[in-house]
Amino acid sequence: MTIKKVLVTGGAGFIGSHLVDVLLEEGYHVYILDDFSSGNLRNLKRWNSGDDFSDYGDMYKYGYGKRPKHKLIEWDISKPLISSPWLGSLEEGELDCIFHLAARRNVMTSFKEPYDDTMRNYIGTVNVLELARKIKCNKVVLSSSYTIYKDLDQSCITEDCRKEPISPYGLNKLASEKLLQLYNNHYGMRNVAFRIFVPYGPRQVPGSIFSGVVMRFLDHARKDEEVTIYGDGEQTRDFIFVKDIARCLHAGFTRDLEGVFNLGTGRETSINGLLDAVRSVTGKELKANYKDSRKGEVRRSVADMTRLMEQMDCEGATTLEEGLKETYGWLTRKKR
Numbered sequence: 444m445t446i447k448k449v450l451v452t453g454g455a456g457f458i459g460s461h462l463v464d465v466l467l468e469e470g471y472h473v474y475i476l477d478d479f480s481s482g483n484l485r486n487l488k489r490w491n492s493g494d495d496f497s498d499y500g501d502m503y504k505y506g507y508g509k510r511p512k513h514k515l516i517e518w519d520i521s522k523p524l525i526s527s528p529w530l531g532s533l534e535e536g537e538l539d540c541i542f543h544l545a546a547r548r549n550v551m552t553s554f555k556e557p558y559d560d561t562m563r564n565y566i567g568t569v570n571v572l573e574l575a576r577k578i579k580c581n582k583v584v585l586s587s588s589y590t591i592y593k594d595l596d597q598s599c600i601t602e603d604c605r606k607e608p609i610s611p612y613g614l615n616k617l618a619s620e621k622l623l624q625l626y627n628n629h630y631g632m633r634n635v636a637f638r639i640f641v642p643y644g645p646r647q648v649p650g651s652i653f654s655g656v657v658m659r660f661l662d663h664a665r666k667d668e669e670v671t672i673y674g675d676g677e678q679t680r681d682f683i684f685v686k687d688i689a690r691c692l693h694a695g696f697t698r699d700l701e702g703v704f705n706l707g708t709g710r711e712t713s714i715n716g717l718l719d720a721v722r723s724v725t726g727k728e729l730k731a732n733y734k735d736s737r738k739g740e741v742r743r744s745v746a747d748m749t750r751l752m753e754q755m756d757c758e759g760a761t762t763l764e765e766g767l768k769e770t771y772g773w774l775t776r777k778k779r
């Protein structure tokens with residue numbers, strides 16, 4: 444059997460590193476491209492010999508991981524990939540798939556720095572697709588986002604719901620999806636985009652204003668601190684465990700999916716419900732301080748998962764309790 448070779452952009456990040464885990468476990472040769480702006484080598488440490496990367500230095504610049512099955516390429520996705528010393532020398536047919544996750548995923552920052560957001564999140568996609576076209580790789584799997592939807596307050600968001608992003612970040616994701624489709628139509632590629640809902644899990648960075656609500660609650664529980672809830676806490680979200688995301692992104696390639704798919708759980712959890720679940724999993728009292736709701740905050744948000752479930756078996760997905768338990772275990776073991 445020929446070994447599949449794939450490139451993962453953003454592979455040192457939160458979601459990307461879990462995808463790298465799946466791919467290496469499945470026996471792929473994995474090339475990981477990252478600029479380490481928010482990603483971290485520590486996320487890939489199980490694939491290297493030790494925990495300490497401080498003395499690896501230049502070996503990682505355009506270099507090679509210690510294990511033969513993965514290579515690490517430090518590169519800024521907003522620069523043409525074909526100019527990179529290593530990617531530029533790839534030959535036709537050398538990659539079977541490109542998983543494109545490199546991005547700056549912050550909505551607020553995208554308002555402050557729309558140029559940077561566009562370079563990373565849209566021009567980055569142009570560069571990935573151009574590399575794919577040049578080396579005749581007909582599959583790009585893109586991590587898009589539910590922030591492209593307009594009618595988020597609907598009980599169930601299908602892929603056909605109105606798209607009208609309200610941030611430069613969402614706009615660049617939507618433009619990236621459309622570009623994938625254009626390359627499908629024009630060059631006969633079979634690209635696929637997943638609109639990821641609200642991810643959580645090990646390796647999500649805690650303690651930042653940008654951390655997701657799940658990680659914030661778990662981190663507060665760990666430190667016996669009070670949590671802040673804006674509004675009455677009955678607003679809902681669709682929380683999906685990061686390892687389930689990684690499995691679905693992989694299936695985008697193995698099942699040769701094409702087009703766009705929601706990637707959530709189809710389960711709606713209120714913030715109060717999340718609080719109860721975190722209390723139960725951590726055994727902590729976790730007091731909540733309710734403040735006025737934030738302007739423009741979405742009341743309900745849950746993915747309609749019909750389209751993806753028609754293509755693959757989503758049975759066995761991680762329950763919220765299982766996911767919280769695993770994430771809390773990671774957080775409490777984590778070296779600080």
Ligand SMILES: NC(=O)c1ccc[n+]([C@@H]2O[C@H](COP(=O)([O-])OP(=O)(O)OC[C@H]3O[C@@H](n4cnc5c(N)ncnc54)[C@H](O)[C@@H]3O)[C@@H](O)[C@H]2O)c1
Nearest residue numbers: 453455456457458478479480481482519520545546586639
């Ligand atoms: N976390 C979320 O809430 C969420 C939700 C929906 C979609 N997504 C999408 O999933 C993907 C992964 O997000 P994440 O949560 O793992 O974030 P992350 O910040 O942990 O990962 C992004 C990775 O991309 C790398 N990167 C950023 N700019 C780069 C550049 N110019 N060149 C090369 N690498 C660069 C970062 O160093 C990082 O390793 C992103 O495309 C994001 O838009 C995330």
